[in-house]
Amino acid sequence: MNYDVIIIGGGPAGMSALIWCHSLNLRALMLEHAPELGGQMLQMSHRVTDYPGMITENGRELRDRFVLQIEELGLEWRVGSSIEEINLKARRIKCQGQVLTGRAMIIATGARTRRLGIPGEDRFKTSGVSFSGTRDHSRYAGKKVCVIGGGDSAVENSLILSRVCPHVTLVHRSETFRARAEWLKQASENSKITIMPHTRALAIEGGDRVERLIVEDTDSGQQKSIATEGVFIKIGIAPNTEIFGGQLDLDNKGYIKVDHSQKTSIEMVYAAGDVCRPLSLSIATALGHSAAAAKAIKREFDHLSNTAAIT
Ligand code: NDP
Numbered sequence: 001m002n003y004d005v006i007i008i009g010g011g012p013a014g015m016s017a018l019i020w021c022h023s024l025n026l027r028a029l030m031l032e033h034a035p036e037l038g039g040q041m042l043q044m045s046h047r048v049t050d051y052p053g054m055i056t057e058n059g060r061e062l063r064d065r066f067v068l069q070i071e072e073l074g075l076e077w078r079v080g081s082s083i084e085e086i087n088l089k090a091r092r093i094k095c096q097g098q099v100l101t102g103r104a105m106i107i108a109t110g111a112r113t114r115r116l117g118i119p120g121e122d123r124f125k126t127s128g129v130s131f132s133g134t135r136d137h138s139r140y141a142g143k144k145v146c147v148i149g150g151g152d153s154a155v156e157n158s159l160i161l162s163r164v165c166p167h168v169t170l171v172h173r174s175e176t177f178r179a180r181a182e183w184l185k186q187a188s189e190n191s192k193i194t195i196m197p198h199t200r201a202l203a204i205e206g207g208d209r210v211e212r213l214i215v216e217d218t219d220s221g222q223q224k225s226i227a228t229e230g231v232f233i234k235i236g237i238a239p240n241t242e243i244f245g246g247q248l249d250l251d252n253k254g255y256i257k258v259d260h261s262q263k264t265s266i267e268m269v270y271a272a273g274d275v276c277r278p279l280s281l282s283i284a285t286a287l288g289h290s291a292a293a294a295k296a297i298k299r300e301f302d303h304l305s306n307t308a309a310i311t
Pocket of ligand 1: 173
């Protein structure tokens with residue numbers, strides 16, 4: 001089947017791209033591999049007050065409004081659509097046995113929470129390991145917990161957890177922190193928070209639930225066991241670019257390189273949202289990328305048809 005634009009990914013960037021393609025009279029199809037649309041919006045448990053035009057209780061509610069809009073516009077999308085093969089140069093995809101081609105593509109595959117890859121991280125994911133203190137803090141009220149990471153997320157989570165937990169240990173592999181100075185100062189002045197720099201997490205252990213975190217001092221190599229009932233892993237995000245297997249240029253962290261119009265290193269292939277390392281991670285940024293990409297594609301199509309008309 002042929003489309004003007006194939007959009008890969010059904011988070012805010014993908015949904016916005018779909019809406020913009022419709023506005024620009026481009027026939028588009030959006031493919032999402034997960035069973036429902038929304039991407040990282042589905043993990044936003046806090047009240048969303050910084051999205052102009054509406055305040056929602058969480059990301060899912062905002063997602064529902066996006067979905068309502070694409071339904072009302074009668075747009076075309078599929079969920080549970082894993083990509084079996086992809087050829088970006090040919091803008092051809094094989095998905096559920098069907099070959100789909102686009103004159104252009106917008107990659108909006110987003111990013112995912114980075115994992116430590118240590119023993120216990122998977123085993124305890126429903127019994128003491130969490131990837132969000134914002135979402136899960138009330139379940140850990142009254143418990144001693146550890147947070148791993150040294151960026152804004154880890155320090156912010158430590159501060160949030162310190163409001164309900166008797167003690168929080170912030171474990172960070174490096175000496176210096178990436179977190180903003182203001183939050184780091186608040187954490188270091190908080191008597192409920194112990195900061196452990198140059199400390200690497202080695203394993204999460206326990207019985208039915210998490211009971212301890214095994215760590216190592218990166219200077220001395222000395223190992224230590226920290227008694228804890230919860231381990232919050234906040235070590236950043238990683239882009240979902242594996243499926244493109246070296247077909248387009250990525251930066252040194254694996255994010256897709258784009259120009260000012262969101263164009264990638266491949267003709268007629270654009271990228272939008274977290275997959276191309278925005279300066280600021282936000283829904284608003286993802287939506288802006290998609291608008292820029294769809295408009296640039298429309299310009300390219302118009303240019304091609306004008307050139308064809310002249311020759
Ligand atoms: P960051 O990429 O900023 O930080 C990740 C941290 O995790 C780093 O300290 C890094 O350590 C550590 N880390 C990475 N991989 C590993 C590993 N394998 N083992 C142990 N430690 C590891 O991620 P954040 O999620 O904190 O923030 C992402 C972005 O979101 C930032 O731009 C941040 O400003 C933003 N943000 C904004 C918020 C807000 O404005 N309210 C709230 C939270 C985040 P090292 O330094 O050694 O590499």
